[in-house]
Amino acid sequence: MEEGSPSATAVMMAMLRAAHLLLDGDPKIFHDRLALGLCGAGNEAALLAALGTVDADIASGATSGFGTALTRYVRANAVMRQRYTEEELKKALERGVTQYVILGAGLDSFAYRRTDLAPVLRVFEVDHPATQQWKSIRLRELKIDLPANLTFVPVDFERQTLAYGLSAASHRSDLPSFVSWLGVTMYLTEAAVFETLRYIASLAPGTEIVFQYALPESLLDDETRHLVASVKRTASSTGEPWLTEFEPTALAAQLKKLGYAHVWDLEPVEADARYFAGRTDGLRTPPHSHLMKARVGHRAK
Numbered sequence: 448m449e450e451g452s453p454s455a456t457a458v459m460m461a462m463l464r465a466a467h468l469l470l471d472g473d474p475k476i477f478h479d480r481l482a483l484g485l486c487g488a489g490n491e492a493a494l495l496a497a498l499g500t501v502d503a504d505i506a507s508g509a510t511s512g513f514g515t516a517l518t519r520y521v522r523a524n525a526v527m528r529q530r531y532t533e534e535e536l537k538k539a540l541e542r543g544v545t546q547y548v549i550l551g552a553g554l555d556s557f558a559y560r561r562t563d564l565a566p567v568l569r570v571f572e573v574d575h576p577a578t579q580q581w582k583s584i585r586l587r588e589l590k591i592d593l594p595a596n597l598t599f600v601p602v603d604f605e606r607q608t609l610a611y612g613l614s615a616a617s618h619r620s621d622l623p624s625f626v627s628w629l630g631v632t633m634y635l636t637e638a639a640v641f642e643t644l645r646y647i648a649s650l651a652p653g654t655e656i657v658f659q660y661a662l663p664e665s666l667l668d669d670e671t672r673h674l675v676a677s678v679k680r681t682a683s684s685t686g687e688p689w690l691t692e693f694e695p696t697a698l699a700a701q702l703k704k705l706g707y708a709h710v711w712d713l714e715p716v717e718a719d720a721r722y723f724a725g726r727t728d729g730l731r732t733p734p735h736s737h738l739m740k741a742r743v744g745h746r747a748k
Contacts, residue, residue: 452581453554453578456682458554459501461479461553462486463518463525464479464482465482466495466498467479469491469494470495470522471522471728475526476523476723477527479529479556479560481591485556485582487585517677519729520731522730523732527723527732529629531713531722532629532657536625540567542653543623544623544653544655545622545623546571546618546619547625548613549573549627550626550627550631551573551628551631552574552578553630554585555572557570558572558596559591565594566596569596569618570598571600572598573612574601575602600612600616608646609646610646621651622651623651623652623654623743624650624651625655625656626654626656627658628658630659631658632658632660632691633659633691634687634688634691641701644656645705647743648743651743653742653743655742655743656741657740658739659736660698661737662694662695662735662737663693667734671733695712695739699739706743706744707741708743710741711740711741715731715733715734715736
């Protein structure tokens with residue numbers, strides 16, 4: 448990642464959230480009206496042109512329409528995972544949680560969209576300093592003020608730990624938190640993934656995490672393997688290769704060993720039934736992508 452530049456993945460996810468409002472039918476899965484400005488495209492025409500270029504690059508050497516179909520899959524995933532996470536955060540707030548930690552925050556817009564929650568929720572955006580530097584400049588250009596309840600937590604994981612970064616940002620480890628970790632685990636080593644999950648499990652009982660992970664190819668059908676291969680090629684070409692995938696049952700068992708008392712897995716079939724039933728625009732959850740929610744339990748004395 449270059450100094451002063453956001454990750455390519457962060458930019459793409461913001462572009463896809465913005466494109467959902469332009470390209471997909473009603474009802475919208477998720478409304479992020481700040482995404483267009485944050486992604487840096489400038490205007491709707493520039494956004495659609497940029498996405499058209501991505502479609503063409505993906506489709507190079509593939510069958511007609513493959514690029515469009517693939518980006519529709521990825522776009523559906525981008526908005527579905529955000530909606531699910533914020534629905535689960537709402538439940539956590541009702542339980543009395545007052546801290547929200549966004550790992551790999553990228554160009555997430557939650558804190559700027561939900562300023563109504565400033566009196567009751569502290570938000571910590573954790574990401575690489577380069578991405579946060581670019582985002583800060585973009586927010587100033589858009590004349591979007593930083594909410595009083597928001598703290599940027601710059602962490603270069605090659606030099607610092609998550610524990611150090613959050614502690615320095617005055618995060619309260621003795622109070623429950625809600626943690627989101629979307630679109631990140633596949634780019635890390637398995638050891639790095641479990642290091643983060645282990646730290647979250649050490650936080651106060653009642654802490655919850657929602658994170659996204661990908662299935663191994665052995666669990667996918669031929670069509671999905673073809674789709675995932677294209678996603679991986681695109682990621683590698685931007686310098687962010689996929690490194691890690693998980694089998695759901697084994698992953699849930701490992702989480703319980705770490706101290707998570709409750710684990711829920713949102714499978715694509717369930718996500719489709721919940722968010723995409725009856726749609727005519729072709730949106731549905733990519734079969735390789737799962738969301739897992741886990742809650743830290745009380746420790747034996």
